[in-house]
Amino acid sequence: MNPVLKQENLMQLPSDQDASGRTFGAEEIELLTEVIRSGTLTTTKGKFGKELEKKFAAKVGAKYAYACTSGTAAIHCAVAAINPNPGDEIVTTAITDMGALTPLIYQGAIPVFADVDPRTCNVTAATIEKVLSQRTKAIVVTHLFGNPCEMREIMELADTRGIPVIEDAAQAFLAQENGKHIGTIGKIGCFSLQQGKHITTGEGGMVTTDDDALARRMFLFINKAWGYGDTNPDHYFLALNYRVSELQAACAVAQMDKLDFSVDSRIATANKLTELLQNIDGIKTPFVAPQAKHVYWKYCLRVDDAKIKDGAVGMAKLLKEKNIFSAPRYIVKPAFQCQIFTEQNTFGDSHFPFNLARPEAVDYAPEQFPGTFKGLHDILVLPWNERYTDEHIEYIAANVRSAAAKLKLK
Secondary structure (H helix, E strand, O other), X not given: OOHHHOHHHOOOOOOOOOHHHOOOOHXXXXXXXXXXXXXXXXXXXXXXXXXHHHHHHHHHOOOXXXXXXXXXXXXXXXXXXXXXXOOOEEEEEOOOOHHHOHHHHHOOOEEEEEOEEOOOOEEOHHHHHHXXXXXXXXXXXXXXXXXXXXXXXXXXXXXXXXOOEEEEOOOOOOOXXXXXXXXXXXXXXXXEOEOOOOOOOEOOEEEEEOOHHHHHHHHHHHEOOEOOOOOOOOEOOOOOEOOOEHHHHHHHHHHHOOHHHHHHHHHHHHHHHHHHOOOOOOEEOOOOOXXXXXXXXXXXXXXXXXXXXXXXXXXXXXXXXXXXXXXXXOOOOOHHHOHHHHOOOOOOOOOOOHHHOOHHHHOOOHHHOHHHHHHHHHEEEEXXXXXXXXXXXXXXXXXXXXXXXXXXOO
């Protein structure tokens, strides 16, 4: 028996929730110490916020980049820049964090859900086109797990209709399609620096754009719409304070120098696992389009419950016994089945902005989302980070094979 599978030889995998799976070190400590000693913790007066924005824009190839407090804040800034009227519709996905959806509602827009490709759980041009209407103000595409959406086809559709595309690249640092960085293909890119992302400041976000007018709107929205640097500044419109502190910015500046390592490491170990998991009946490794660069925020298997007993759930239970804490289904249910949508729990008892919606826009009948339900049913999300070694990957692969063999239906 392979000794790696013995109960007494359980391996402890690095975790992105602590130092074992992260890249923190002397570089972050040095810059954070500099901030504390300076006594200037606000980015309106400090230097690290500006340095971060300059480095990030250069890294992804965007004209503008602005730091904000979270990935949710990044989406909010993007939607606010698009500036929908109450009742306007924004097409998005139901397989995402709720933080990518509530900003739409806060800005008075109706999230309209497109179905997904069950192989990737990403929206496609075809699924988006089915739900477009005269009231569509924008499209939000989520590059789930770091695997790019089919941006060429999506942009062709959006450009034909004159609809701006917001890229939710929270999980897709340095991912590419056709050689272009994800987050710079649509009008606006949104990134997250939350604890488990490719680089992190605990909480934080970035927005990017090449559009001068959208950049101005996002800069203002982060700063309560106060025109810093203007001749006669004012609070020009309704906006929030989404500024990061110098502490977060300094940490991010140090992390930026480690981003290539983080991405390259994740890709290398993911490729190795894919190689080791070939030809397992009932198990499929991630689908990646030929023109795409997947950067593996997480590594996802698809489990066929016609061949594997109890499918992804059964696999997860056996892997947990080996200290591999995977997540079947990824999220408990599609976003439209959460109470915020089913009961329209928003502002008091107004149901705003859903009270302005077309009936078709808030029709969440399951038969309209076969890809969404299929994708969530099959998916098994494995933990992933830049500190994995070949030994870790071999351990995961051996236990996935072992679990698949034990659960194989005759």
